[in-house]
Amino acid sequence: MLEVRDLEHGYGRRNVLAVDTFTIQTGTVTAVVGPNGSGKSTLLRVLAFLETPRAGILRLDGAPIRTPAERRRARRRVTLVEQTPYLFAGTVQENMAYALSLHGIRRTEGTGRARQALERVLASDLAQRRADQLSNGEAQRVAIARALALEPAVLLLDEPASAADRATSTRLYQVLDEERSRGAAVCFASHQLEDAYRWSDHLVALADGRTGLVTPENLFRTVLPDGGGSKTARVGPLDIRVVTDRVGPVTLAIPADEVLVSNTPLQSSARNEFSGRVVRISEHDRDRVTIIVDVGVDLAARITPSALKELDIQVGATVVLAVKALAVRVF
Template sequence: MTQLFNLHGVGVRFGRVHALSDCTLRIQAGERLALVGSNGSGKSTLLRTLNGLVRPVAGSLQHDAQARQAMLFQRPYMLRASVLHNVALGLWLGGVRWREAKAQALAALARVGLEHLATRNAKALSGGQQQRVALARAWALKPQVLLLDEPTASLDPSAKREVERLMAEFADAGMTLIFSSHNLGQVKRLAQRVIYLEQGRLVADLPVAEFFNGPVPAAAEAFLKGELA
């Protein structure tokens, strides 16, 4: 199995704040990896570090430079343009001719069930629809790795189910999923492996069944019991 990421002793600081400390982690192609922990535990920082948006100040990070990546944020940014143009622009910036970029964007919107909204202003869509547009925008780039930061945190139950369905389908097609979530039910449904972070430190790294049913470190046990904010 191809190794996508190899982190050894990685540290990230924002001023005096240690956002990640001594983080050692390996991620293989095809995994479904969930990052869990309290607010401020380092989940978003780890995702951004994997995506190259944040540079470590300590340790080493090796990654497969041939593996295409895409990242979805909790609140995806939508351009003040049509839904179709929001998806096509990334393809065009990647070198695809505009006419072909629009055709591929329309196919991506069909993949997430939003082709009927192609001409709508993306800013006017609901939160769930915007997240699906963001998924289409990522999927259109054909990434091998999809990183998602709380992808359903602000969505209603119906939109959450739709986004989860798409995530599962992408993973079934071979895409590597690395996502953060406070929704433990979602973690059970989608993840194969769980990383528990606390105050920037990786406390537990376990298969999903062991994380929820087996013995875990005390801090992770408190989190599972709802005793941590």
Template sequence: MHADAVRNDAVRNDAVRNDAVRNAPAFSVSRLTFRYERKVAVSCDSLEIHRGETVAFTGSNGSGKTTMLKLLNGLLGPYDGRIDFLGLPLARNPLLRDRSVFVHQHPVLFSGTVKDNFEYALRLKRVRGAEAAKRIAMTVERFSIGPLLEREAGRLSGGETQRVAVARAVAAGADVILLDEPTSSMDSASGSAIRAFLLELRRSGTTLVFSTHDASLVLDLAGRSVRFESGRVVDEPSTGGTL
């Protein structure tokens, strides 16, 4: 009888947790302070990012934008306060690596072809064979990157590398994508390709959070912007607010 009670409690707890995950925002930040040595790098009393939302982090260089992105993806710590991802604490959150990805300003791909990169990322998720081929084909068609598939990853341009890095994450199951300066240092054509790529992700309901100095990218893409100043969230203006 005791074993049945324990089992029933476990089932109820799983149900409660699943409900919390279904209804929770993508990220919830409360009373967060992160320091590099003794200097406060990020301080944020409260911030929520909802699923399917596109949010721009704006502010000058060194204002805390990239640091906050890395904190949200569990790449920095320890910190004071709390960060939840999909309703569960970020630390040891089993959903974080399956559902979220951080794309660096200058992402690094695996050696080999673009197709090799997709296959390797899927193997890490234990997706192989026909299912892997199906996911790759769907992603390639969705984002119009077929001409890149047999190219050597090391020979891609900066814009192409960004597109492949994001598409690879989507194929592997990520639906929350954090990007650091996605159009920085790109020519007009590459920047336009990335912009179209991100607009497609937004239309599909992917949660996007990105840092940028590009006012036009904020206007075209973001539902709202969050401005950082000296490590602090100072306001959340409507789209097109001060960068």
């Protein structure tokens, strides 16, 4: 449905995105997870044809979208709801009507569509309210309804439930589920890993503007104790040493490329060493193999095929994984 290849994007001298390939399929929900500043919002704006990437090809239904006219046409089928959405001056109803008028939908049909869309996100009672008097959560729901009313082929949402309470958040994700059933290609960005796992068919992890650097397998929710610098985080049965000033609930990411694999315990600087059984070996390409090791939780390590051969690693074998405390990312 919507696909990017060899995407590169940035602002000034700063590179924000470098994504080899990323696809949102029709009738599926894709979640993009990653810490703040990982490029999620930028990726969504590029996918929504609001920013022209420095390099790379976007395809909608297989057709490359290159010229301004093609981008303009594509925008009529792809809609983005930003994390802090903008509502135009006037009432909620007027916002809905404006969006529908841009799609040339007649008032008689539009009114019904607007009402339905607001109902779906539990915002019926907001229709007559002035947009600038809504709370953040209400504004977010109205913006989602405004996008739903357009029945886009591709629906993109940036942290759609960031200002919602638990019950509303569940409702919003159910709506995305309904959109998938309708046949839309849905993609949302979230830093809430549980939401992403629960509501998506595909999960893509983004870190420093790149996909696949952090595998979703190596993301762990935990609560960090008070104090700065080096500390210990509890993840399932594991104690993971990390270096951060963050406290409270966080997500830890262990880049699979930075996990050392050996047959015997190592004499090394790595503060984290876990022993476990290999449960899966998957070969990505000629240069990379990912092995999943059960060390109490599943931990992925990416190594070269030659290393795999040399260490004679097979499913069921016991290996030792080592990770430097500094390699553990916290977000």
